[in-house]
Amino acid sequence: MFMATGICSAEVVTGYAAITNGNIETAREQARNNAMRAFVEQEIGVQINSQMDVSMGMVIRDKISKESNGYVKLNRVINEYEEGGIFVSKIDVTASDTLIRIDLRDVKRSLEMLSENSNYSGVAVAVSGRDENGRVEDMARINYYVQDKIQEAGFRTVVNDTVRSYMDRTTDFSNLNVGAEIRRLARTNREAEENALVRGTLNTVDVHSVGSRYVATVNASFELVALDSNYSASFSDYFSAVGRDRFDAIANAEEIAARTASENLGRKALEYEQSKIARGIKTTIVITGISNTDPRAEDILQSLEGLRCKIGRSSFNSRGEFVIAVSAPYTSLEDLRREILRSIPSLHRGIDNETSYSEKLYFSFQ
Amino acid sequence: MKISFWALVMSCLFFLSGFEIVHAESMVAVQAVGVESNESQAVESAKRQAVEKILARFLAPSKDPNSDFQKISARYREFVGGFEITKKQKSNGKISIYSKVQVDAEKIQSTVQSLGKSAQELNEDLEACFLIRVVGSNDNARVYRSCNDSFQRMGFRVVNSDEVLTQIDGDSSSEKFFDRLTQLVYQDFPEITMAVIGEIEVEKSGEDGANSIVHLRAIDMLSRRVIADFQETYRARGSNSDESIMLVLDKSAKNSSETLADKSINYFRKEGSR
Numbered sequence: 280m281f282m283a284t285g286i287c288s289a290e291v292v293t294g295y296a297a298i299t300n301g302n303i304e305t306a307r308e309q310a311r312n313n314a315m316r317a318f319v320e321q322e323i324g325v326q327i328n329s330q331m332d333v334s335m336g337m338v339i340r341d342k343i344s345k346e347s348n349g350y351v352k353l354n355r356v357i358n359e360y361e362e363g364g365i366f367v368s369k370i371d372v373t374a375s376d377t378l379i380r381i382d383l384r385d386v387k388r389s390l391e392m393l394s395e396n397s398n399y400s401g402v403a404v405a406v407s408g409r410d411e412n413g414r415v416e417d418m419a420r421i422n423y424y425v426q427d428k429i430q431e432a433g434f435r436t437v438v439n440d441t442v443r444s445y446m447d448r449t450t451d452f453s454n455l456n457v458g459a460e461i462r463r464l465a466r467t468n469r470e471a472e473e474n475a476l477v478r479g480t481l482n483t484v485d486v487h488s489v490g491s492r493y494v495a496t497v498n499a500s501f502e503l504v505a506l507d508s509n510y511s512a513s514f515s516d517y518f519s520a521v522g523r524d525r526f527d528a529i530a531n532a533e534e535i536a537a538r539t540a541s542e543n544l545g546r547k548a549l550e551y552e553q554s555k556i557a558r559g560i561k562t563t564i565v566i567t568g569i570s571n572t573d574p575r576a577e578d579i580l581q582s583l584e585g586l587r588c589k590i591g592r593s594s595f596n597s598r599g600e601f602v603i604a605v606s607a608p609y610t611s612l613e614d615l616r617r618e619i620l621r622s623i624p625s626l627h628r629g630i631d632n633e634t635s636y637s638e639k640l641y642f643s644f645q
Numbered sequence: 646m647k648i649s650f651w652a653l654v655m656s657c658l659f660f661l662s663g664f665e666i667v668h669a670e671s672m673v674a675v676q677a678v679g680v681e682s683n684e685s686q687a688v689e690s691a692k693r694q695a696v697e698k699i700l701a702r703f704l705a706p707s708k709d710p711n712s713d714f715q716k717i718s719a720r721y722r723e724f725v726g727g728f729e730i731t732k733k734q735k736s737n738g739k740i741s742i743y744s745k746v747q748v749d750a751e752k753i754q755s756t757v758q759s760l761g762k763s764a765q766e767l768n769e770d771l772e773a774c775f776l777i778r779v780v781g782s783n784d785n786a787r788v789y790r791s792c793n794d795s796f797q798r799m800g801f802r803v804v805n806s807d808e809v810l811t812q813i814d815g816d817s818s819s820e821k822f823f824d825r826l827t828q829l830v831y832q833d834f835p836e837i838t839m840a841v842i843g844e845i846e847v848e849k850s851g852e853d854g855a856n857s858i859v860h861l862r863a864i865d866m867l868s869r870r871v872i873a874d875f876q877e878t879y880r881a882r883g884s885n886s887d888e889s890i891m892l893v894l895d896k897s898a899k900n901s902s903e904t905l906a907d908k909s910i911n912y913f914r915k916e917g918s919r
Contacts, residue, residue: 304674304747453784459807500790509774509804509836513793551802563836592835592867604835637808 289373291357292318295521296366297494303366307359310368313521315351316344322374334423338431341538343379351375363489365521401473402429402548403439403465403506407446408481408533415447421481421533425541429477432545433552441468442478452480452500466506466638475551476504477544481533484517486525494521495528499536503544505551507612508561509637512547514540559608560615561591563637566603567629568644571595575625579603579644582623588615601644616640672726672747675699679742684733687742692728695746696721696753703757703798705903713760713907717753724749724756757798760910771913773801773906774837776826777861778813781847782890788845791898799906806830806837819844819860830866839872840864841905845897847890854882855889857897863905865912873908875901 294314298306319340343351354371361367404426408416422443426436442464449457465476479501486495501514518536522528564583569576580590583605591604609615619626619642629641675698679691697706697718707714726747734741773796779785793803809830817825823842830837843861850856857879863872877900881893 302674304672451783453786455785455789455810455813458786458789459805459810462805462807504805509806510772511793511803511805512797513790513803515790515794561836563834591838594832594835596833597829598833602833602835604838637806 289354289371290318291369291371294368294370295492296368297496297519297521298361298364298366299519303361306366307368310359310366311353311356311370312344314368314370315353315372316340318372318374319343319351319379322376322379334420334427337424337534338427341428342431362492364494365489365492401435401437401471401475403437403442403470403473403476404429404478405439405442405446405461405465405476406479406481406501406537407443409483410529411483411486413450416481418443418481421537424534425477425479425537428538428541429545429548432542432549434475434545434548435471435473437470437473439465439468439470439473439476442476446478446480458502462504462506462511465504469506474505474507475548476502476506477541477548478502478504479537479540481536483529483532486528488525489521492521492523493525493528494519495525495532497529497532497536499540501540501544503548503551507638510551510561512544512551514543516540555610559606560610560612561604561606562612562615563639564603564605564619564642565629565632565639566601566626566642566644567599569601570599571601575644576601579623579626583619586615586618586622612638612640673699673750675746675748676731677744677746679744680739682739684740684742687740688728688730688744691742691744692725692746693718693721695744695748696724699724699748699750699753700757702750703754705900705907707907713757713910717756717760720756724753754798758800760799771801772804772838773863773909774804774806774809774830774840776806776809776813776830776840776842778822778844779847779894780844782894784891784894787891787894788898791895792841792902795899795902795906796909799910801839801906801909804837806834809834809837819846823860823862827864827869831869837866839909840866841902843875845894845901847894847897849886849890850880853884853886853889854880855886855893856880857893859897859901861901861905863909863912865916872912873905875905877901 292314294310294312294317296306296309296313352373354373356368356370358369359367404422406418406422406425408418408421410416422438426438430436442461445461445464451457461478479499482498484496484498486493496517496519498517499515503512505511516539518532518539520528520531520535522531566579580593580603583590583603586607588605588607591606593601593603596602607615609618620628625644626642627645629643631641675695677691677695677698679687679689679694681687681690700714700717704714709715726749729745730742731745732743775789775792777785777788779788796803809826812829822844826842830840841861841863845857845859847855847857859875859877859879861875864870865872879893879896881889881896883889883892
């Protein structure tokens, strides 16, 4: 079909996949995909010349490999077989160089535009990795890749080096306090006004040889954390891939893991962003200087409702502060704070709690 | 502590023995056996069994005909692609059909999620916060991951409350811990609308085994009503005691969180919009 659209390349390519739990059909599909991706990567590779462009090229390759109509055509399967625990697929494919070149240009342009003009919040990215001996690995390539994948979902992105370096120094991710500390660091060390963090760890759990090739298995544990609310979403799974040597196998498994995790969390970030637009922001208002016997507490609730705030629950906490959970149709906490100060004269700006693990709006009552 | 890769894989497949699955990306091949009085019934029975095996990955199995598990299982034909008989056997007037069934795991997953979503549309504040103490193991993040997965699958949003998490102590008795945390959340954290509070205690048993005692409660913090109270004990045996601890922790977290997520969804469906 695309043969009429311009110059074409045809080639026989080989793809590999680890056979997991004896599932040949899945391995066959993965091996064919692997071959197609390698072919597309080769086709677009000639136009890539810097580290940033490499990751962008990976995003474009993902996009092209996913689309069944147009770019790459599977002419025929030449040979498929099992080799130890590996499934090998040799296929004859043809690609439209013209379509790929146009797409490369368009996707690159749209990613650059999104980076500057996205209406969605910014997302910080921090991915740390360890080899099978627990040693920290250089994850620059994967961080750029995850950044571009999240950007493709519609967000401005930035790498949060403070969080990344903390994650590189930390070994005990099973400790819940580590997760809490990462979230606190992300909130208090924002790189560029971002409102969410995608953080992840890629740990190699196994590498072994099968014939002349290697199979690596990587555990991906990722989390999307909203920095302006307590919302979070997680992704965790194991991924296996084949490589010509142990490093190649690990790099391939890491890439599959990072791709799946960032596509999954990119979707969730988008859903969260859209729900914020539809329903507004959710936060907790903390008011000092008013007692639980003061009838004016009720007036404050009514005034907040007048500002279209939906009150979830309110109480006087153990420190005697009046705490109110609200959702409100504002785009930022600062907008809501400004509107409250303007409309409720008895409330004054309070002192923010710098050590708090979550972002709240503080007021004093006078 | 170094745990073998196969132990990790085993923990992922703990509940899935007897069939092959990697990721719920598309069709997966499932081995199933149908035993009925005639061949066509046995074929249908094998197909349904195969679908239920995959469905159990996303929902807590239940015999209750009103449960989501049984409702989706009754639609098993929608999820079956290919079907291949590998062996037939007759015995005591029954026919056994051994088969390899292609099941659309992705479609099952999206069907489960759409049930969750419809509940979420019913109530825009459907959020869950986990405050669970793990005694006898440092790997409490494993428990939280299980809880996150189970509740997210049912359409809940997961919220962190790091201020509460950092106050979870290991010293108080189970009941004191539960009462203190419930009161703390109720009084100091109005942003938490639903919480799963409780404890999973694991201990080594014999040379290679491990036991657990699970007691978790899902609480509607707006009304302070207990939605569901989950109490169970589990036992696991791995190739060494560390593996057993990990396996029993996985089993405890998965079973309890799936059951609580299921019951919480049903509770909010009955409650309707807040």
